[in-house]
Amino acid sequence: MDINELIAGLESDLTEISSLLEKCERQRVRDVLTQERQKMEKELAQKQQQKLQRAKKDSGDKTDIALKAYTVKINNYGWDQSDKFVKIYITLKGVHSIPAESVEAAFTDRGFHVLVRDLDGKNHQMTVSSLLFPIVVAESSKKIKTDMVLIMCKKKSAKKWECLTQAEKQSKEKDKPNMNESADPSEGLMTVLKKIYSDGDDEMKRTINKAWVESQDKKAKAEDLDF
Structure with missing residues (x-):
């Protein structure tokens, strides 16, 4: 199967699992679905990485050292929102000094994948595949600023997001005390x-x-x- 079909299939599966988690009331079933979603997110990140590598190889640059570099997960980020966009601020010292084409971003209906190649001898990547609400892929983009990559996710609706991902929302709901008046x-x-x-x-x-x-x-x- 073509890698694009695999990625599309995984994205559809993740969207469906996220939808099921929103409706799920049984904790045991929720735990099983959460574990399966984490497996799919990992597999999706791997497939997206393979796709980026193939695209680079097909372009003729077979000696790209960056693709052979050690890849680390991006953990240092923050987020904010306006009526139209959810903005993710990824802090990476010196990212503005590398070629712009070394910073790649891909978007899906409920997520995004960022790959920064060959920054200080390492690749840096971040994958989010369970955003709280759907986004408009065609109108989402990235911007490179001083020591920062800004990811702009266009909202499909102007509603306010209480958190960035479905996982964060479920975690907050799980921690809420029981307020049942009866x-x-x-x-x-x-x-x-x-x-x-x-x-x-x-x-x-x-x-x-x-x-x-x-x-x-x-x-x-x-x-x-x-x-």
Whole structure:
């Protein structure tokens, strides 16, 4: 199968998995889908890298040292947004001093891939394939600034993004406390106490046991008074 077809297939699969994750309510199923998505993201990054290498090779530059260089993942970045664009700021010292063609960016409906070749003897890459919302590929672009690569993702709609990726949104939702008004408050308290008791040392356990016994005694006395 042609590499472009493989990439298109992986991108479609990732879009579908992201859609399923948005609707998924069972944590076990969510974990399985998340693991599968991570595998696909890794495979997509590899295929995109292969595509870039093939394109360079087909252009006749078979001695490109940059493609043989050690590749590192880009971790130093920030992001911001306007009504029309989501902007990713990738900090790379000296990136403005290398040839512009050494900085490549490819976009998909829900992601982008950046490859900076031969900067300080290394290649630098970043792949995001689960953006929070779809983008307009044809109107997305890159800009090279002093010590920085700016990725401009054109929003399909003007809605405000609460985070950059689906994974970040799911992580935030997972960490949210249970705000179910119909839930018994004592159940939440008991859960917290059980965790503290389980993780605590002997002194902490004795303290909790004493407090529990005293509270039960008070409760029993109060019930006796009601009679």
